[in-house]
Amino acid sequence: AQSVTQLDSHVSVSEGTPVLLRCNYSSSYSPSLFWYVQHPNKGLQLLLKYTSAATLVKGINGFEAEFKKSETSFHLTKPSAHMSDAAEYFCVVTYEGGNKLTFGTGTQLKVEL
């Protein structure tokens, strides 16, 4: 069965410092991978997606992620955190032949002054 594992349930960074949110996926089939963000009391917003084109994917708000097949990873990064980045982040996978989204358990990002 398809799955993703988000390695950290909570991450805390200082404003202006880099962000790293980690995600590993199961490797049964060729995956499509997504990162979504959920701000409190709001719906999910797509940050970026990987669909077997370039392995380094750039998204909105300065976020990017790199698909590493050898490590079955798709970590989300941002060079400099902003207070508005504080939210819940979900790594999501689908596989060829299907499009139901399978979500990780989420990582709560806290940004401190």
Added chain:
Amino acid sequence: DAGVTQSPTHLIKTRGQQVTLRCSPKSGHDTVSWYQQALGQGPQFIFQYYEEEERQRGNFPDRFSGHQFPNYSSELNVNALLLGDSALYLCASSLSSGRRLSSTDTQYFGPGTRLTVL
């Protein structure tokens, strides 16, 4: 351009009752998926509708049913509510590439309906 809309925003029901949630997809989209997000967890796929038919289904009991209308809007119905059905219900819309399922489709989410079962 209106995004995905859902109604109502909040709903309180008691055990055993039935509930209907509604979703209007983003303009131009023809596919609607429903997800359940329990508190502190990631969303879980319930089912997906395309061309007014259920195309995929997750591991949810038959108490969960849905419908898609000719204008692509959708309803989620839950019968015989249990306390464990309390959750945020999210609707997502996408544009399908014909009948073939594509793993690259981008799904756009609505703000959700918060259901509380007492």
